[in-house]
Amino acid sequence: xxxxxxxxxxxxxxxxxxxxxxxxxxxxxxxxxxxxxxxxxxxxxxxxxxxxxxxxxxxxxxxxxxxxxxxxxxxxxxxxxxxxxxxxxxxxxxxxxxxxxxxxxxxxxxxxxxxxxxxxxxxxxxxxxxxxxxxxxxxxxxxxxxxxxxxxxxxxxxxxxxxxxxxxxxxxxxxxxxxxxxxxxxxxxxxxxxxxxxxxxxx
Amino acid sequence: xxxxxxxxxxxxxxxxxxxxxxxxxxxxxxxxxxxxxxxxxxxxxxxxxxxxxxxxxxxxxxxxxxxxxxxxxxxxxxxxxxxxxxxxxxxxxxxxxxxxxxxxxxxxxxxxxxxxxxxxxxxxxxxxxxxxxxxxxxxxxxxxxxxxxxxxxxxxxxxxxxxxxxxxxxxxxxxxxxxxxxxxxxxxxxxxxxxxxxxxxxx
Numbered sequence: 559x560x561x562x563x564x565x566x567x568x569x570x571x572x573x574x575x576x577x578x579x580x581x582x583x584x585x586x587x588x589x590x591x592x593x594x595x596x597x598x599x600x601x602x603x604x605x606x607x608x609x610x611x612x613x614x615x616x617x618x619x620x621x622x623x624x625x626x627x628x629x630x631x632x633x634x635x636x637x638x639x640x641x642x643x644x645x646x647x648x649x650x651x652x653x654x655x656x657x658x659x660x661x662x663x664x665x666x667x668x669x670x671x672x673x674x675x676x677x678x679x680x681x682x683x684x685x686x687x688x689x690x691x692x693x694x695x696x697x698x699x700x701x702x703x704x705x706x707x708x709x710x711x712x713x714x715x716x717x718x719x720x721x722x723x724x725x726x727x728x729x730x731x732x733x734x735x736x737x738x739x740x741x742x743x744x745x746x747x748x749x750x751x752x753x754x755x756x757x758x759x760x761x
Numbered sequence: 762x763x764x765x766x767x768x769x770x771x772x773x774x775x776x777x778x779x780x781x782x783x784x785x786x787x788x789x790x791x792x793x794x795x796x797x798x799x800x801x802x803x804x805x806x807x808x809x810x811x812x813x814x815x816x817x818x819x820x821x822x823x824x825x826x827x828x829x830x831x832x833x834x835x836x837x838x839x840x841x842x843x844x845x846x847x848x849x850x851x852x853x854x855x856x857x858x859x860x861x862x863x864x865x866x867x868x869x870x871x872x873x874x875x876x877x878x879x880x881x882x883x884x885x886x887x888x889x890x891x892x893x894x895x896x897x898x899x900x901x902x903x904x905x906x907x908x909x910x911x912x913x914x915x916x917x918x919x920x921x922x923x924x925x926x927x928x929x930x931x932x933x934x935x936x937x938x939x940x941x942x943x944x945x946x947x948x949x950x951x952x953x954x955x956x957x958x959x960x961x962x963x964x
Contacts, residue, residue: 565771565790566764569834573797573827575804581906584794587768588910591787594775601778624776631772699920703784706920707791710913717902717909721964761924 560635578645582637582672582718588711589630589679592686595704596623599689599697612692623685630678633671637718640668665725669735672718676742679711683749690756702757709750716743763838781848785840785875785921791914792833792882798907799826799888806897815895826888833881836874840921843871868928872938875921879945882914886952893959905960912953919946 560568560579572579600620603609609616647664650657686708690701716739723732763771763782775782803823806812812819850867853860889911893904919942926935 561769561772562767564765565768565837566834568768569764569793569797569830572794573800573804573830575801577801577805577900577903580801580900581798581903584798584906584910587794590772591775591790594772595784595787597776598778598780598783601776602780627772627776631769634768697780697783699924700780700784702920703787703917706913706917707787710909714906714909717905717960717964721902724964757920761920761927 560638561631578638578641579634580638580641581714582641582675583634585672585679585711585715585718586630586633586637586675588707588714589675589682590627590634592679592682592704592708592711593623593627593630595700595707596620596682596685596689597627599693599701599704602697603689603692603694606694609692609694615688615692619685619688623682626678626681626685630675630682633675633678637671637675640664640671644668661725662727665722666728666731669719669722669726669731672715672722673735673738675715676712676719676739676746679708679715680742680746680749682711683708683746683753687749687753687756690753690760695760698757698760702754702761705750705753705757709746712742712746763841764834781841781844782837783841783844784917785844785878786837788875788882788914788918788921789833789836789840789878791910791917792878792885793830793837795882795885795889795907795911795914796826796830796833798903798910799823799885799892800830802892802896802900802904802907805900806892806895809897812895812897818891818895822888822891826885829881829884829888833878833885836878836881840874840878843867843874847871864928865930868925869931869934872922872925872929872934875918875925876938876941878918879915879922879942879949882911882918883945883949883952886911886915886949886956890952890956890959893956893963898963901960901963905957905964908953908956908960912949915945915949 600616603616643664647660686705803819806819846867850863889908
């Protein structure tokens with residue numbers, strides 16, 4: 559598993575001539591970094607004097623961000639695994655009659671993984687809004703970094719979803735996915751701007 | 762060193778109640794992720810048929826991105842170290858006459874680290890422009906993720922530079938730093954938009 563590797567080894571593997579891990583796994587990692595920072599800000603808030611009034615809400619955010627971090631961390635590996643499945647499908651002998659269907663099936667799966675990453679990163683962004691607004695003000699720059707990182711996770715994963723769509727023939731799948739990618743990207747950019755306004759006012 | 766930790770442990774440490782590593786180290790990591798992806802795209806381009814004309818340029822970008830990756834990876838630890846120095850300075854006994862000067866010195870250092878991160882992430886962004894424009898078109902989404910990540914590194918590090926400036930009394934230092942932060946943020950956002958136009962056309 560990629561998360562069992564040392565950070566330096568992960569970076570080396572990313573930089574290597576193997577196409578996986580690549581941008582898809584990095585997108586998921588951005589979500590994991592964002593939710594880890596959100597959890598940190600929660601922990602630096604929950605027992606701090608002056609923040610008694612938000613303790614319950616912050617505790618709930620911490621629970622959610624730790625669950626989210628677990629899910630999005632799994633997507634780091636999932637993206638690399640599905641990429642390897644794609645490569646195997648394309649390497650099937652051309653005369654194999656099952657090849658076209660196998661490619662279609664695996665390309666849909668390879669589109670759904672970055673789509674899941676987009677959804678999780680958007681949820682991570684929603685959590686950063688709470689910590690930017692109500693968390694320990696000394697950590698507001700960390701809340702800001704968490705927001706920027708989650709929003710970038712959404713945008714980065716969208717590139718991976720879109721590039722995979724090119725290989726898919728199912729027009730209903732293409733339409734539905736394109737719509738969701740467009741919606742999530744737009745919502746994410748708007749929410750990120752709103753959070754940046756909160757952060758820059760407090761910084 | 763943080764880069765010697767497993768990715769999962771790094772995320773756990775980030776999420777912990779200790780304020781370091783925090784947003785500053787994440788900003789530097791974004792630069793490292795960007796340059797690693799740039800190196801990958803270079804390696805997937807340099808020996809590919811049809812890319813003979815750009816081989817020399819791509820080789821040069823690879824050399825630069827690998828050197829940059831090394832420098833920016835060091836900043837992941839440097840940011841955490843300087844944060845711990847800041848904490849030590851604030852913990853000095855108030856009656857210690859050297860305390861105010863020590864705080865000023867260490868806060869300047871703590872501002873210069875994210876400033877260095879901003880400069881390196883901006884350089885990383887410049888390299889992604891070349892790979893988005895001339896690299897293997899099959900990896901254009903990776904070049905896009907590299908660009909988004911580098912630009913976010915610039916913005917994220919700017920929050921850390923600005924929050925530290927609040928503690929600094931040297932008005933010349935404040936003015937000079939604010940100017941550089943503003944310039945780099947603006948240049949980076951513009952270049953990122955330009956690269957996204959290249960990427961979305963090719964995707």
